[in-house]
Amino acid sequence: HGQFIPLFEPQVDLSTNRLVGFEVLARWDHPTRGLLSPDLFIPVAEEIGVIAPLSESVIAQALEAARGWDPSISLSVNISPTQLSDPWLAQRLVRLLTEYNFPAERLVVEVTESSLFSDLDLARSLVLSLKNQGVRIALDDFGTGFSSLSQLRLLPIDRSFVSSVDKDRESAAIIKAVTTLAQALSVPVTVEGLEDAATLDRMVVLGASTGQGWYFGKPMSAEAVGELLARRAAEAPPSGRRTG
Numbered sequence: 001h002g003q004f005i006p007l008f009e010p011q012v013d014l015s016t017n018r019l020v021g022f023e024v025l026a027r028w029d030h031p032t033r034g035l036l037s038p039d040l041f042i043p044v045a046e047e048i049g050v051i052a053p054l055s056e057s058v059i060a061q062a063l064e065a066a067r068g069w070d071p072s073i074s075l076s077v078n079i080s081p082t083q084l085s086d087p088w089l090a091q092r093l094v095r096l097l098t099e100y101n102f103p104a105e106r107l108v109v110e111v112t113e114s115s116l117f118s119d120l121d122l123a124r125s126l127v128l129s130l131k132n133q134g135v136r137i138a139l140d141d142f143g144t145g146f147s148s149l150s151q152l153r154l155l156p157i158d159r160s161f162v163s164s165v166d167k168d169r170e171s172a173a174i175i176k177a178v179t180t181l182a183q184a185l186s187v188p189v190t191v192e193g194l195e196d197a198a199t200l201d202r203m204v205v206l207g208a209s210t211g212q213g214w215y216f217g218k219p220m221s222a223e224a225v226g227e228l229l230a231r232r233a234a235e236a237p238p239s240g241r242r243t244g
Contacts, residue, residue, distance in 0.1 A: 003029050004041075004054055006062040007219035011076070011190060011212045014204050019232065021074035021108070023212060024062040025219050026055070046082050055083060056092060063100040063107075065222035069229055076108040076138060081115035087122060090129035097133070104134035112140045138190070172206065179207030 008022035028036035045051040059077050066075050083089055097104050109130055111123070127137050175191075182189045191203045194213030203211060220228070 003031070004058055005029050005221075006058045006065070007035075007221060008062070008066075008075075008225050009212055009219040010216045011074075011210055012216050014191075014200070014208055014211050019229075020072070020210060021076060022066070022225065023076040023110075024058065024078070026058045027219075042080070046080060051080055051082050052086065052089075055080065056096065059093075060096055060100065062222075063096060063102040065225070066106075067100055067102045069225070070233070071103070071106070073229070074106045074108055074136075075102075076110055078110045078140065079115075081112065084111055084115045084123060084126065085119060087125070090126050090133075093130065093135070094133050097135075105136070108136045108138050110138045110140040172202070175203070175208070176206045179209075183207060 005027055007025045007027050009025055010019055011021040011023060012018065013020045026038050026042070028041050030036050042051065045054050055077075062075055062077065066073065079089070093107075093109070094104070096102075097107065111127075115123070130137060179189050188209045189207070190210040190212065191208040192212050194200050194203065194211045194215045196215055200211060200215055217228075
């Protein structure tokens with residue numbers, strides 16, 4: 001019935017404060033209960049075998065909405081472990097890109113660390129197929145799955161590294177290690193869950209390149225994103241002019 005819709009959470013370049021992309025988040029726009037979060041419907045969708053069409057519907061809506069936005073803006077979409085086990089996933093994503101005339105280089109596919117390693121051969125094939133088309137791949141929740149980095153804390157992970165960075169010396173050390181490794185490999189690091197200026201400043205010091213979270217804005221509708229981008233374009237100084 002068209003009740004599953006995309007919302008868009010801003011992603012910002014921490015060195016320039018420039019908006020560089022959005023993560024696509026699925027929501028159920030329930031006719032009587034309002035917007036429902038994914039933890040209420042994703043497990044059920046996976047259990048009854050409809051996660052693939054649900055996810056592709058949300059991605060399609062996002063591509064259709066974003067194709068007319070500033071071409072420097074990227075979209076990040078999450079792929080569930082169930083979808084990652086589908087050998088035809090790459091072809092279907094490429095078909096959506098073609099159908100909605102959305103440049104492949106503006107799409108970032110996020111896969112979780114644990115799902116990536118659950119079937120490494122199939123995951124490698126999927127990643128290579130998407131990269132050959134120009135799609136970028138991001139490793140989501142790095143350090144909390146199979147990575148031995150999470151074991152450095154010697155305790156179960158019950159909070160994100162970011163939320164505990166000011167209280168937990170080990171979290172800060174892990175984030176610094178990851179960002180240093182990523183910089184050496186020329187791999188950008190996006191930090192999620194930024195909710196205040198103090199945490200943002202700490203992430204910049206630790207070397208994160210991109211951030212997202214409620215500090216930059218809550219997830220918004222496609223219409224709200226269009227209005228935001230229009231305002232930013234109107235406020236931007238003319239090309240060639242220098243601002244003080």
